[in-house]
Amino acid sequence: MTEFLTAAVGFILAMLALGLVSILRGPGDADRVMATQLIGTGGIAALLLLGTVAGVPAAVDVALTLALLATFASIAFVKKGLSRFEADGTASTENE
């Protein structure tokens, strides 16, 4: 069982790495920000499996924290990316 789960983490990690390569290359910043989203799912899955393999029960708590916070980078990107419009007071972030 342990071997299988370790292999599964490895596989997911490999997928993660491939996905990261593809996303980080761009072309746009929006693509790049998706990288954090990718880790938000792939990384959590790997973390959960890893916790079971390594016998670290607290890994679930770590995964919970990551699941909660992985969105934050994307939100910051969306907010600050538009701050120039915001500064004009013409448009809010999302109601256009």
Add this chain to the structure above:
Amino acid sequence: MPAPATLLATTADGHLLVLSIVVPVAGVLLSFVLSERYVRQIALAVMPVGAAIAMAILLALPRGDGFIVYLLGAWSPPLGVALRADGLSAVMLAATAIIICAVGVYAAADSPPAAGSRRVPFAFWVLLMAIWAALNTIFVGGDLFTLYVALELLTFAAVPLVSLEGRADTLRAALRYLLFALVGSVFYLMGTALLYGLYGTLDILLLSHRVSAEPGVLIAAALMTSGLLAKTALFPLHLWLPPAHAGAPAAASAILSGLVVKGSFFILLRLWFDVLLALPGFAAAQILATLGAGAIVVGSIVALRQDRLKLLVAYSTLAQIGYLFLLFPLALDGQGRLDTGPALAGGLIQAISHATAKAAMFMAVGSIYAGLGHDRITGIGGTARALPLSVMTFALAGFALMGLQPGGASLAKELLLLETARTGQWWWAGALQFGGMFTAAYVLLVLVHALSPPDQPVALAARPRRGSDLAALALALCSLLLGLLPWQPYLPIPYALESKLFGVESLVKSLITVLGGTALAILLSPWPHPLVGTMAWKDLARVLGPFRRAGLGLGGLVERGDRVLRQWPVAGICMLAVTVLLAASMFGAD
């Protein structure tokens, strides 16, 4: 070899060490809550209490075998953290208390509380107390990681002081200072990690009994040393110092230049003299002193070429820091082991002497700046008449710093010279003498300009403030009288030395320093001499002309080199190179 059990238990008066940290911390927290209106009062209330605690430690130390120990939370190392004070800590605590109080009085008299910004006084007073807390922690901390936290506390308190005025150049200086200091702390932390991995403790005393000449220790030592050098701004890692110290308000500059750089220097002393002892060896100590000598030459020459007083004083700090590092090779005994002897005492007295004198100098320059509305050297003619107290303060602090009797610097120089003779390292005697002459050069340069008659009547932009000026003057006097203090209970000073403080011999030495300084000032400073009009000068000029041209050329070269070294990538590479060099030399020694 087990650690002596007496140093692993709380001694009588141990609570004083706790109080020396807790009182300023409480001041920080209290004034943060009570906000702008009370911050000055709180700071002024904390100062006498803190000073009293420092004096109490000074008095308590000789009573208990020369050290005080306190186990925090009653947990003994290696699991717990201990505070320890020895003679070095006690004198540094006292000196810090005196300087903080003087700067506090200066600043309190300086800034009328109702006027203008509420932001600047709030930040200044809170950060002043924070610096005090951090320094006291550094002086009594007995654990390398506690020292790391204290070092960071110091950085966090010092950086905002640099940018208090909010101008773009001060912001840039602050950011540069912060980033370089952070890299320095990371280096220190790396060494800490390795030491813990090797010995399972970070307690200084336990480590001193456990370390041996293993490769890991030497690498840790090299990393920690160069990290601390970066924080102390030893040449060539000084890129952040001149703009940071010159850009801050006067009271802040006094603290930054006088005290803050001494914090990391003190940790370096702890590391080398209490943990490493025999490990660094001859070559590594020579490297430190060589960098120090480089700092003296470069710092002084560039100082002589500055057109602003504050920058001149900032560069002089650079040179003086270099002077401190001359103590390392002189403290070696026959077996290449660092000995807590006269050299260490001399270095520490020099550090204190510089701290007091430099703080006084920055405050005097601050008063001159406030009075004239500028601090251009060529424009301060007549200041001696308009602002006599400030110029006198500068002069007295300068005399103390260049090693005139009975200043602390002269005592320090005597001690260090004694050790050059004992260890047979005559070459450092030259550096010591030159250091004094260079100091004399830039002090005299400023004084001659300040004493010269003005081109037009001096119009004061602001009236001098008596309280501020007196605080600065008191500090300068302090520095000048350091040589008379009874240091024996705290520092290892051979008794024979003090008797010959006032003799014909010492008078001759002072004269040589002053004359040498005059010559250097004439040769290296590009500023037109205030007495250029006189006939005697013209004759002199004819004789000296070619020499001066050569001197100025050399100065320009040094200044250009300094500018290259102050570029970020170059300084970063220098830091790595110093680390590698130190590690290699330590490996060579063992």
Add this chain to the structure above:
Amino acid sequence: MSLVRDMISIAAVSAGAFFFLAGTVGLLRFPDTLTRLHALTKADNLGLGLVVLGLLPQADSLRDALKLVSIWLLGLLAGATVSQLIARAARQGGSIR
């Protein structure tokens, strides 16, 4: 019992891994931001869900199982909202580049 639980785990985790593969292939093959976003969120959320499903039989207590499920729910919520935000930002184009 243990064998059955392990079988379920292996099956679900394998299926989850497959969806991660699908998501990655999508990322590598799809041409533009929006379709890649689609591939990312759909496939990965399913993948995470299946992995969570596979780990449920291995959980020690009900509390751990609840935590696992809430992680998946959080992932779903985050994926859904953030993909909207990113997509909108991407569509505005110029300002985001």
Add this chain to the structure above:
Amino acid sequence: MSIATAFEIMLAAVLLGLGIWTIVVRETFSATVGFVAYGLLVALIWVRLDAADVALTEAAIGGGLSGVLLLGAAARLRDAEPMAEAAPGKLLRATAAALSVLTTATLAGTVLLLPDPAPSLAPASVANAWATGLSNPVTNVLMAFRAMDTMLEKVVLVLAIVGVWSLAPDSAWGGRPGPRHRADPYGVLAFLARLLSPVGIVVGIYVFWTGANHPGGAFQGGAILASMWLLATMAGLADAPPVSSRPLRLILVAGSGLFLIVGLAGLLFGAAFLSYAPALAKPLILGIEVAMVLTIATTLGLLLSGAPERSAEPWAP
């Protein structure tokens, strides 16, 4: 080579790949994203190293707060991008690279040559856990054995706040930090904030509470709470308080202040400064930690908001 080792090598490789990307990529924004991804992934290594407390810290800081801080700055500094011509020359870069490689090699060698058996304070910290009644050894180290470091570190947080605030223009001193965020109250972001914040608060409190006996603790919990506050702020549901507010200042020093007071009580009535009477140890430590969670959450939130730049009046549309 076992499958576990193969996996570890892969994990390290992916992490290093992200690190290299962060350093060498041209645009600052891409580098920032790379670092945020790195920060999320590094939590995996900490779990693998069996340091769950640190993993939680890295997840809370690296995953949430650092990302917001760095990405926000990168977006704001985007106009400063064409500064690449200031890059150091080839020779300098080559020297820097060579020296960095040398450092890495030396460090690697040193780590691999560390003594066996490794010295460890783990047995000592377990043997002395009776004194606090808490069974998470890391919390014991932080709150009892090395309490001084923790207290000073909380003072560092106060100073960081003073430092950030001191950057305010004089006109805005005492006002509210950062820009006022606006968003459609019925939009996606507000929806997310309304749904996620309560969950996050529960998780934050849980992580803090469980820290007494399991991995977790005041800092990790506080960081999660700070993120939730930040989310509400970014969604326009909440606003940062004016920095002159007295209650705010009280909260900001509550953690270190209570720590100091309990420490002094130990000095006066107990065995030593920062010692706890064994009977009272657990409630005292938990009490300090409650204050610290509040302080940390507020401090981190404010550190991210930046210097005061608006007047203290509440924002009106």
Add this chain to the structure above:
Amino acid sequence: MGTVTVFGLCAAAVVGLGLYGVIANPQPLRKIIAFNLLGSGVFLLFGVIGRRGAVAGIGSDPVPQALVITGVVVAFSATALAIALLLRLFDTAGPATLDSDAPTRPRPDRFGG
């Protein structure tokens, strides 16, 4: 090769990367990020050392873990302060690098002039 070896090498490599970035990246923000990377490498070093100190029942020596947590807090505050400084500098002076300080050049004077 075990966990300690792999991640020990990884930590050393991250330290090197961070060092190079701090020195060679021109933009201040990049330096800040590189500093974080460097710090992360050092923390991993602590983690590896803690892992080596594992005993029965505890997978990692708690003291290095506690040191890392303290260090992470300090490093994060430092990052926040640095970014605040950087943004303020940007607002005051526009795009700027750390090296563009205007050094005070002494005016060349003629001797005796």
